[in-house]
Amino acid sequence: IQVMACFGQNEVNSKQIEKHFNAKERKELAKIVAYVDSLVLSKTESKEINKSYHQYLDMLYENATNGDNGDLEWAFDQKMKYEFLFRIDTVVFNKIWFKLTTSSIIKTKDTTLYNPENFISIDLNYKGEFARLVHDLGKNNRYYRSFYDAIEISGALPPSIVGGFLYNHKDFDFDNIDNRLWAAVFLLTLEESVEKKVERYLNE
Numbered sequence: 001i002q003v004m005a006c007f008g009q010n011e012v013n014s015k016q017i018e019k020h021f022n023a024k025e026r027k028e029l030a031k032i033v034a035y036v037d038s039l040v041l042s043k044t045e046s047k048e049i050n051k052s053y054h055q056y057l058d059m060l061y062e063n064a065t066n067g068d069n070g071d072l073e074w075a076f077d078q079k080m081k082y083e084f085l086f087r088i089d090t091v092v093f094n095k096i097w098f099k100l101t102t103s104s105i106i107k108t109k110d111t112t113l114y115n116p117e118n119f120i121s122i123d124l125n126y127k128g129e130f131a132r133l134v135h136d137l138g139k140n141n142r143y144y145r146s147f148y149d150a151i152e153i154s155g156a157l158p159p160s161i162v163g164g165f166l167y168n169h170k171d172f173d174f175d176n177i178d179n180r181l182w183a184a185v186f187l188l189t190l191e192e193s194v195e196k197k198v199e200r201y202l203n204e
Contacts, residue, residue, distance in 0.1 A: 014178050016136050020129045021095070028092040029181060035084055036184035039076060053174040053183055061166040075190040078197070082120060085188065095129040096185055097122045108195045111202075119201055123156040124189055137178055143168060144182075157189045 012030040021029060037049060044055040063074060075081075085093060093099075100121045106113040113119070125131060131151055138145030147165070150158050165186060172179045191197070 012177055012181065016133055016178060017181065019136065020133045021092070025089070025092050025095070028089045031088060032188070033177075033180055033184045036187055037180075040187075049180070050174045053180070054169060056187075057166055057169040057183075061169075064163070064166060073192075075192045076187065078192045081188060082122075085122070094125065096125060097128075097189065098125045106194065106197075113201070119197070121191055121197070122189065123191075124151060124185075126151045126155045130185060134182070137182075143171065157186070161186075162190070 012026045012033060017026065017029070037052075040056045041047065041049070041052050043059075044052040046052045046055055060074070085097070100123075101118050106119060131148065134144050134151065135148040138148045143164075147161050150161050169183075172183070174180045174183055
């Protein structure tokens with residue numbers, strides 16, 4: 001998919017973001033937001049970014065409540081997502097996520113993998129600068145405060161945040177760059193099901 005920025009690169013700025021990411025790193029954040037903007041806009045009817053994010057999150061919520069029987073995939077295509085994420089600056093990536101490439105055992109309903117090599121997954125880096133940004137946003141926002149508390153306890157992006165954000169996203173204005181950056185990172189952190197990961201792994 002072509003990445004189309006919906007704002008100038010210098011606009012991924014706020015007082016909070018500038019505390020945690022320098023100018024060079026904020027350009028990488030702009031790429032992340034622009035990438036997710038393009039994906040969200042391509043899957044929704046609205047061309048207004050705030051409405052588009054709300055529509056997309058509504059679809060994810062409906063998909064989750066319908067037991068993944070909706071028309072929308074739960075997570076972005078894994079291969080495409082990883083190709084993008086692993087091209088961004090490594091320092092910025094590590095400030096947001098951590099990458100796992102090994103696991104002792106992976107089980108699905110009909111498959112068991114022992115010590116699979118290069119079985120990749122990502123999650124939020126609970127000690128990273130992005131998590132600290134969420135902490136600071138939580139000083140004046142109850143949602144971010146609860147998000148940070150849950151991230152700190154779980155050491156990752158826990159199901160409670162996924163459900164909570166999808167349920168309460170209408171309280172967020174995605175024209176606000178702090179909220180949009182959160183939504184972009186949130187959506188990129190969502191992973192395909194283990195079943196799909198294993199199927200893809202075995203077919204590669």
